[in-house]
Amino acid sequence: MVVKALLLIEQEDTLPLAQLDVLGAPLCVRMADALQAAGVSEVTVVTAFGHAEAPQFDGRVKFVKSSPETIEDDARDAYAALAGGADALLLGRLNRYCEIDWRRLFAAHESSGERVTRAWAKATEPLDVYVVDPRFQRDVEFLFHSRLLHTRLETARYPLSDEEYVHPLRSAADLREIAQDGLHLRCGVRPVGREVRPGVWMGERARVDAGVRLVAPLYIGKAARVRTGAVITRGSSLEHHSAVDCGTVIENSTVLPFAMVGAGLDLTQTVVGAKKVFDLKRRVAVEIHDPALVTESAHNAGVRVLAKAASLAAYVPLQFWRGLTQGGGASPIPETSTRTNEFAPSVINETAPLRPELVMERYGNQ
Numbered sequence: 001m002v003v004k005a006l007l008l009i010e011q012e013d014t015l016p017l018a019q020l021d022v023l024g025a026p027l028c029v030r031m032a033d034a035l036q037a038a039g040v041s042e043v044t045v046v047t048a049f050g051h052a053e054a055p056q057f058d059g060r061v062k063f064v065k066s067s068p069e070t071i072e073d074d075a076r077d078a079y080a081a082l083a084g085g086a087d088a089l090l091l092g093r094l095n096r097y098c099e100i101d102w103r104r105l106f107a108a109h110e111s112s113g114e115r116v117t118r119a120w121a122k123a124t125e126p127l128d129v130y131v132v133d134p135r136f137q138r139d140v141e142f143l144f145h146s147r148l149l150h151t152r153l154e155t156a157r158y159p160l161s162d163e164e165y166v167h168p169l170r171s172a173a174d175l176r177e178i179a180q181d182g183l184h185l186r187c188g189v190r191p192v193g194r195e196v197r198p199g200v201w202m203g204e205r206a207r208v209d210a211g212v213r214l215v216a217p218l219y220i221g222k223a224a225r226v227r228t229g230a231v232i233t234r235g236s237s238l239e240h241h242s243a244v245d246c247g248t249v250i251e252n253s254t255v256l257p258f259a260m261v262g263a264g265l266d267l268t269q270t271v272v273g274a275k276k277v278f279d280l281k282r283r284v285a286v287e288i289h290d291p292a293l294v295t296e297s298a299h300n301a302g303v304r305v306l307a308k309a310a311s312l313a314a315y316v317p318l319q320f321w322r323g324l325t326q327g328g329g330a331s332p333i334p335e336t337s338t339r340t341n342e343f344a345p346s347v348i349n350e351t352a353p354l355r356p357e358l359v360m361e362r363y364g365n366q
Helices: 029-038 072-082 102-112 137-145 170-185 301-325
Strands: 001-008 043-049 062-065 088-093 096-099 116-122 125-132 154-158 165-168 195-196 200-202 213-215 216-221 230-235 236-237 250-251 259-261 264-269 270-273 276-279 284-287 293-298 339-342 348-350
Touching: 001 029, 001 072, 029 043, 029 096, 029 195, 029 200, 062 072, 062 216, 088 102, 096 125, 102 116, 102 125, 116 301, 125 137, 154 339, 165 170, 170 216, 170 270, 213 276, 216 230, 216 348, 250 348, 259 270
Parallel strands: 001 043, 001 088, 043 062, 116 154, 200 216, 213 230, 216 236, 230 250, 250 264
Antiparallel strands: 088 125, 096 165, 116 125, 195 200, 259 293, 270 276, 276 284, 339 348
């Protein structure tokens, strides 16, 4: 049986949750990889977050950028391109992250003889995951018209087993919970990288300075940077190209790709990214305008290299001038140390004093 798949990412939150990294890989990439491992010949992902960075599928999956206004039409076009030569199509709306036994689902659909088979997490919880027979165009058209929420006729049911995993994607809190489940081995989301010591995972080119305290389980992603004096602890995940500055505590939190967290902060049960802090305890999101607290590095590698070069170009002449004005020779350490501010790479700022309202917690010798 030739099976193809179409996955839709609709805009249900301010963040493209299904496109964001969790422990080193986007959730939509993890699902597409699982489908292909189950024998699905082609996978297309259509997303309403056309402004967001496209996940790295390495050419294995067709990725279509759309918008909330045009996603239904774009999904129909993608379906038409997939339907040729397929015996069955999987249609799924990524408002949940699913780890389903896909082969068993396809076999159940084939043996049922029904036009549509729908996955059910519980007896009362239908999932927006369907296997359809492309010959019955009216049933497929009804599904698209309902945004994959309802079917035209009664469908065959595929009940998930206790071993299969489903988690909703409604808010940033769900990313945090899936990361915790992965680090505690409660689902199949495994960290992308190597385990440098029990429960501590690091992606390639991740940099952790001397004097950083790490308390397992945690994940530090590809090309992420943690500066001296920082504490990363218990269930935290720093995704690729993120950065945590000196003396900051990250506990049970996620730092999204390219997010940069300033010095001397204490973040607990939060998600940081897109210049926002999502406080999961209070269920609020705060936009941060001060780049010394939270900012975001350039997504383009060339832009990041140019920013660092500009930072160095500004830093070296200043140090040379200080050496001249202080009588030559080695420049003494000033009372307040000066460093390059990576969060605004072309500017050199004096180190800000620790804010009294941002108090660091103490941790034992772990």
